[in-house]
């Protein structure tokens with residue numbers, strides 16, 4: 001689906017370098033790493049939001065549909081939830097179905113400012129799904145939510161991923177619980193400049209625990 005050959009991502013200094021990896025349909029990747037290491041920068045590069053990245057750094061993106069759930073909801077504040085989702089080309093019927101899926105059936109005509117943080121994030125997720133993405137990128141989708149809301153949203157995303165097995169996902173997170181719930185592959189970004197120190201396929205919560213123990217070994221080594 002995607003081939004990453006990213007030599008360098010730099011602002012005033014090089015943040016990330018030497019990323020070589022491929023992403024296949026059905027990959028559910030959690031991208032972990034210390035704060036400020038470059039996870040969002042890498043996700044942005046994958047999304048095509050780093051304009052100076054040379055052609056050939058991310059191969060295959062032009063052949064897939066991609067949606068990005070940003071940390072902020074990025075809904076247009078002067079449009080209703082329905083209008084925001086219709087902007088990506090969804091019919092009213094699709095909007096209603098997706099809003100029901102994310103538990104916002106009663107909020108189609110609300111403005112984003114009338115929603116709580118968690119509700120706005122679910123509305124943004126519905127907009128992502130309206131794109132029918134082959135690859136769903138998410139940047140800390142559970143950040144700033146209380147444990148109950150985060151758990152609900154995690155469960156919702158897990159169910160949505162299960163409903164279309166060939167869809168791929170890359171989710172930036174700090175929380176190993178997200179990896180346990182959502183991932184079948186873990187990436188760990190670390191170093192200065194940062195690179196993928198770790199790229200492991202996983203399968204099941206026990207294995208996540210074992211891998212995270214090994215990962216702690218890598219981090220502490």
Ligand SMILES: Nc1ncnc2c1ncn2[C@@H]1O[C@H](COP(=O)(O)OP(=O)(O)OP(=O)(O)O)[C@@H](O)[C@H]1O
Nearest residue numbers: 011012015033034035036037038039040041042172
């Ligand atoms: N637009 C920018 N201009 C200059 N430096 C930036 C910019 N965006 C990010 N950086 C720097 O690049 C580094 C990586 O930032 P990035 O947001 O990608 O890290 P992260 O791993 O996603 O962090 P966090 O886990 O805290 O969200 C940081 O040192 C950050 O200060």
